[in-house]
Amino acid sequence: MPAPALHAAQTANDAGNLPQHAPLVVATRDGLVESIHYGSAIATARDGTILAAAGDPLAPLYPRSALKPLQAVAMVRAGLKLPADLLALAAASHSGGSRHRGGTQRILAMHGLTASDLENSTDLPYGTIERENWLRAGLHPTQVTQNCSGKHAAMAATCVINGWPVKGYLDPSHALQQLVASAVTELAGEEPFARSTDGCGTPLFALTLRGMARAFGTIAAAAASAAATTPASTPDDGAAVPLRAEAAVGLAMRQHPEMVAGERRDVTELMRLLPGAVAKDGFEGVQLVGLPDGRAVAVKISDGGDRARMPATVHILEFLGLDTARLAGIGTAPVLGGGHQIGLVQPTNFLSNHVNEAL
Template identity: 40%
Template sequence: MSASYRGGEPVAEIVRSGFAESLHRGSVAVTDPSGNLVASIGDTGSAVFPRSSNKPMQAVAMLRAGWEPGTSADLAIASASHRGEAFHLAQVASVLGSAGIGEDRLQCPADLPSDPDARTAVIADGGATRRVYMNCSGKHAGMLAACVAGGWDLATYRDPEHPYQRLVIATVEELTGDPVQAIGIDGCGAPVLAVTLAGLARAFARLVEAPAGSPERRVADAMRANPKLIDGTRGPDHRMMTAVPGLLAKGGAEGVHVIAAPGVGAVAVKIDDGAGRASTPVALRAITQISGLEIPHESKPEIDALLWPEVHGGDQPVGRLRTLL
């Protein structure tokens, strides 16, 4: 029986017109560059589902299976939670095409793009939901490409007992230093693996500190070289990685966010109520205030906007989310 996540401590509040109207509780794990836990808030030793923060580790397994992406952008989209913008769709098509696979092989749910402009354009053109629009289609395309490289069955690639998924489990356990404590079904239908927050932070520290050319470093480098592919034009991961050279960031559903930087370490955050609005500010606060990440002077306005997001009343800012770290 796995140890269930027990919950965290107050980590953020919403202040509207000078009045604190909401409180977010959560947990934060902070590691040094070697992956050693150096600070923690809340429950960092019980298992959580990292959701899409698992994707970089799943991409490492793709490379270990023998997949050779045509470009770093192909590897980035396989690690992404994309928004269905045109350049995202083109990159997913690139992964599928280079492996000789059609869109019909994707087993993620059909969806509309999550980017508002892209979704509006599809609807205006009378378009319908498609699997490629779903934010995990890049990951599913990479999984299929890995199966082609490994000579494995394509129809069952989501099965936890499939050779590729067994390789993912081994990879996650190696990078996190944790045993996988539970296997669930993610929103996209692929397996999601439960590990501790401390292990999740440790894995990201290992990604950015890995030797150049290793599968771990290749994934980290691809994501950092193509940040707009990771979560779209408006995405916080894109904005953070663009603003701070060397930073690696990947969010996940249900209030998970992980950030790492070479020579600094990594932080992993889980917000108890699953609210994504708190996970990014708390993770940024932890890596700057606890880990000591220095923000370039020219990037401070962008980082501050992510660190202290505004609360609006009507069409005017009337407050902010305030971290409590």
């Protein structure tokens, strides 16, 4: 039987066409380096100045679910008004717990929609415990339990608000997706290098780590500015004084990190332990963190390894002068032997020569 044909991009084996990643994270076992995770990383100032870089942060990549806060900004600009917990869910890769499933249903009900209007893929809950409980109850994959359901409910709701067709809202030519594409380009400060489809079916854009960092720095700084000028008594009901879209999304994520991911998830923990941070992960080893002063960190692990994503991120945050002692639990991970720790997953000193002058 002949071998299956490969996509043209899969046959490209010229090293000159591959991103020039650097070793970011290692796993050691009894003092010996057992595994190495390569990748690229960048830290930027509010004005876009590169503060630190490793690997190839200008190589295009698909940010995957790290795009969700940018998509949420586009929807708020289009008139989407949700309570803060539900707006955070619109930017989430949630674990599929009861509050996440219930939140998706709330967004739908508020706009006269049902789960049949969702166009995302079906899946089991993403969180380990949530998935085990779901299966133990004899239940099957659904669109509501899929980790992007909050975003999809918000997309369908935005269509209702604007009188756009709900059916086909994922088509790149749909008015909603045209608006999202424009907002992504503006926030990242660069045109997408390529376009594809994410795992849930949503249009996906290839950007650089620098572009994604710029976007997250903008969202986090807008949220910090709004938090500093908004009375603490402002009700968390979506009816407060209108906020700039970037601020609304950033504040919602800050206020409800449990909706952005879930319990026992490192992104939720990071936002709880680092006040003012706006953080989002993406499949295939992507991590973004925006800081209140507009600085931002972006990481891509080349092999898609999830365990390396947060150690590399925490290392850059420490380089930027943040107190990361509270992040020790997510900044490293134990390597076990016979149930006992005998090694560590930890970052290399990849920022020792932190500024690549070629950038």
